[in-house]
Amino acid sequence: MEIGVHIIVKGLVQGVGFRYYVVRQASQLGLPGYVHNLYNGDVEIEVEGDRSLIEEFIKQVKIGPSSAQVKDLKIEWTECQNKFKGFEVR
Numbered sequence: 001m002e003i004g005v006h007i008i009v010k011g012l013v014q015g016v017g018f019r020y021y022v023v024r025q026a027s028q029l030g031l032p033g034y035v036h037n038l039y040n041g042d043v044e045i046e047v048e049g050d051r052s053l054i055e056e057f058i059k060q061v062k063i064g065p066s067s068a069q070v071k072d073l074k075i076e077w078t079e080c081q082n083k084f085k086g087f088e089v090r
Contacts, residue, residue, distance in 0.1 A: 032084035
C-alpha cells in the first residue's frame, strides 16, 4: 500500500552529514521525497512509497550517522500523492 509520511527529526542533526545519510537510506529503499534543514536546527523529511519500506526507512533515520544524535521524531502519516520523482536535498 502506497502511503506518505512527513517527519521532523530533532537532536544534533545539522552539520553532521545527516541529510546525506538520509539520501542514501531513501535511495537504497527506492523512496522518493526530500530532506531539508529547518532554521530551528531540526531536519524535515517527506517520503512516499510502500508502508513497509517507509517503516524500515524510519528505523534507519532513528539511528542516523555516527556523528548525529537523534533525540526525537515527529511522524505524521499522509496519503500518497505521487508528487516526487526522486529523492533530493532541499
